[in-house]
Structures are given as C-alpha cells and as structure tokens.
Amino acid sequence: MNALQMLYPIQRHGIRAFSSINRLSAGLGAEPVGLIAGVIVVIYVLAAVLAPLVAPHNPGATDLAVRLAPPSRAHWFGTDALGRDVLSRTVFGARVSILVGVLTVGIAAVVGTVLGMLGAYFRGGLDMIGARLVELLQAFPYLIFAVAMMAFLGPGFWNLIWALALKGWIEFYRLARGETLSQASEEYVEAARAMGYPSSWILLSEILPNIMNTVAVVAMLRLGFFMVLEASLSFLGVGIPPSIPAWGSMINDGRHVLFIAWWVSTIPGLALLVLVLAINLLGERVREILDPRWKTA
C-alpha cells in the first residue's frame, strides 16, 4: 500500500452490498407478489432438501397392483404406469430441477462474468477469442445445441449441466463485458488506477461489486429458463437418466397414458410451472428494486 492508498482507503463497496441487501428485504416484504413468490420458492427448496422426509412413499417403489390409480387418500396425486406414487416422485423431481438450474446458472455466471470482465479490462487477444466464441455459439438455437450436445455426450446429470452451461455463459459474458467497459471509464476506477492499485484489485474490489447486482438479477431471470430447458431435454429422453425422478421424464411417461390417467403428466408439469413462475416473478421484483431503470409504468 502506498501513501496515497493509505490516505484515501476505498471502502465504499462494503456499504453498497449492505444497502442492496437491506433494500431487497424491505422491497420484497413490502409487496404481496414478491413475498408470495419468495415463500413458494422457499417451500420448493425445503421440499427438495427434505424430500426423503416429506415424500409419503419411496419414489422408486413400484407396485403393479395399483398402477395408474387415480388420486386417492393413499396416493394424493395418483400413481403412474408402474404404480409409483406421483406425489413422491414430484417431490424428488424438485431436486433435479433445482440442482441443475442452480449449478448451470452458477457455472455460467461465474465463467461468463470472469471472462467478460477480463476481456473488457485487458482487451487484446482474450477479448477477440471471447467475441468469436460468442458468435459461434450464438449461431445455434439453444434447444438444438443442448439436444445435439446430449446426443453426442449421452444422458447424465453432469453431461446435462455442461451441455447447458457451455452456451449459457455467453449471456453473462456479454453483460459483464459491457458493464465493465462502462465502469472502467468511470472516475473512481481512474482514481484507483492513478493511485497505483493493481488491476486484480481494481477488478475484484472496485468493478465487481458495482456489476454484481446486474449479474445477480440476470442469473435469477435465467434460472427458470434453464429449469424449463432441463425438463425439455428430459422429456425428449436425452437429459436426466430414467432412473432418477425428473419432472421432464415424468411428463413424458404420462404422455402415453394421457387419456386414461391425466395426473401422471399434469402434476409434474404444474409443479414445474409454479416454480418457474415464482422464480420469474421474484426475479422481476428483484430487478425493479435493485435497478430503478426497470420500474414498470
């Protein structure tokens, strides 16, 4: 630390993070929609974590005596073609959706943000490679890309996450790159540079806290998208292996018995819709609170 840095220590980001958490909790609590959406998401997460305790039956236990049984007191949402309890499988299915969604968004956000910040700050070769990669990946419609990746990699939990994240990072890359470019021209960054702070310090302690909110909001808004994408792939039979209960493959199971047992497809689909809707509502509220530009009318 040199004399200038000692005289003018920069500590703004600590206050900033604190204030956005404050604003978030106050803002979400103040409005019923945000609150309800938040509660729904918490319930899903709890159900996923506590699935073995919450689910009334073993999700894999087959009982051919009660195959395709309609909803009853023993099986609230009926059973599927192998006599497995639809409610229990739906509860366990939340694990796959939430895990795949969170891990994919997490990997995509970290990789994309780091590459975007580095590209924007240092420019040069890295920035060039990043731009070409983005152009190439953007040439593929998302679902087609993911289906093709899964076709060649084969079904599997981690294969699925890689297939989704391999294209998912570009959105965060473009966001972080653009935000870093505009932040890097701000006076506070110039001041830090003039005071001799190293680039790594400027990127991590100066720029990152200032673009964190935007990245977090986009991550939240993408979460639901990835969950639907995972379900789509599992529905097509190229996602999660059939041995693990997942909403997409459950919906596909029910497709063949739709006319005689509506509940097999309908229940997991409804579970997915409610979760994605709650996440999207929450994401929009968070965006409005953290980023006043998005205030709707």
Next chain:
Amino acid sequence: MQLVRILRRVLFAIPVALGVAVLAFFSLHLLPGDPVQIMLGDTNTSVAQIQAMQRQLHLDQPLHVQLALFFGQLARGNLGASIVQQRPVSAMIAETLPATIELTAATLVVAIVIAVPLGLVSAIRPGSWIDRTVLSTSLLGASMPAFWFGLLLILFLAVDARALPTSGRIDSTIGLQPVTGFMVVDSLLAQNWGALLSVLRHLIMPALTLGVVFAAVLVRTIRSSMLDAMRRQYITTARAKGVSETVVIVKHALRNALIPAVTVAGLQVGELLGGNMIVETVFAWPGVGRLVVNSIFAKDYVVVQAAVMLYAITYVAANLVVDVAYAALDPQMELG
C-alpha cells in the same frame, strides 16, 4: 456507406457458418468411444462391416484429411448418408423441412395474432387492469414449458371434444399429391378443400402450443415499443393537428412500434425452430426436429450432425436477413 455496412455484415456471417461446420464435423468425435462401434451397436458385426463403415465415414483417414473430405462433400451439397436408412441425409432433410417450415410459419402467425392486439391494448392504457392482466398473463405464458402446454391442449381440445387431431399433418384417408411439400399450398394448388380443412385442423394444436408461449414474449416487446412510440413528439404533433385518436394509435404509433417488434420476432425464429423440435415430438409432426430426435435414438449420428448444422446455418441466415432488413429500414442503426 449503407451498402458497405451491409456487405460487412454479410462477410461476418461467413466465418461463423464455417465455424458451425467445423463444430459439426468434430461432434462425431465427441462420442464416448469409437463412433462406428457405437453406431453399429454391439450386435454381431463383422470386422469387414466395421471397416466398410469406417471407410464410408472416412474415419480410416487422418483427421485433417477427414476435415478436407467433409468440406469437399459439403461444397457439393452432400451431407453424408444415413447409417440406418442407407440413403442421403440431404434427401431425408428435404422431405421433412417443408413440414417444419409450415409449422414455424403457422406458429408465428398465431403468436402475432395474439400478441399485436394485446400489446396494443395494454400500451394504450398503461397501469390499467387490462394492462396488468396482460402483463401477468404474459409472465405466466413465458414461464410455461411448451411441451407440457401441448399436452394440456390435447387433454382439453382432443380428448373431451374429440374435435382436433393430435398427430400427423393430414388425415391418412386423404390422398394429396405433394408438389411443394407445404401441405397448405399443395391443397390450395389442387383446389382440394377437404384436404385443406384437414391440414388446417392438424396445424391448430401444434401451432397454438408454441405460438401462445412465443406470444407471451412478443407481447411485452410490442407493449414497450408502443409505449416508447406514444411518447414521441410526432404523436403530440398529430394529436395537436386534431387527428383522431384511433388514427394516431394505428397509423402513427403502431407502424413505428412494429419495427422493433418485427426485429425481435425475426431474431427469435431460430429459437422457434428449436422449440418446434419438442412440439414435433409431442404431435408426431413429421419435421426435421422429429427426424433429429428419432435419429438420436437410432444412433444415426450422421443425420443428427447434418440436421443440427443446417439448423444453425438457417439461424445465422435468418439473423442476417433481419439485421440487413433493419439496416435498410433504419439508416441510423449500427451494424456488427
């Protein structure tokens, strides 16, 4: 200067298309293990069979020679041959492509018919109950897994009323001579009204499935570009001149608001093509998407490789057309 910009944009698309082809080439090598072994399965295959297939796929050559041969074939429009059906992939895609294009066009029509009036009504009175209803419904639609929505449609429109067909493009009892492959066009050409009715009835549910979901996205774009247009000075001027409100909205605001909306729609055509892969599966629609899914399960990777590459190139081309059209419409638009 405009022409230079457009040319530059076109030139930028070429390396992307080449990159897509290279990626497609390497996709076969992503397979865990020997592609030939995987494609032939572990049923009793002779060494001669394996070697014949390696020769057919040029897998007996060094990698750079394979790549050169691959591009040489592409240049002649040869996409390789299906392992399972033993016929050119290009023929298989040519058979299925019209079905996919017809479905995508119908989806787009559904989306526009739903989204434009709703976006318009919503933007005229922002904050009203209509606006709030449209906005929350659109969030619901955007959160909807399309394949599940398709199943709900079947459940409500096909099971109870027995009104709409749930699979295929036309009743199997109707013989329609394929001319263009687009059945709507073919039945019009043949002036076969029974066939046309059957084709349209088969189109309704698949087109609604993704059309409704897509409308949810589109309606927000139309609303916000309408709101933006309504704030402009030419609107104030038109009102001050005493032009009636309807004319102001339709002629002045809507026409300007449609430019960004059309751009968004155009850029989403690729995603629609992708989404229709699922719709085609749900409704047994004989398009490219279903061909890809079936080929994955048949381990017919040459077909998957070629079709995915074609999807990507179509997507690049569609984006190119949108960008160039936009630049031609709006000279202030930055390209690249």
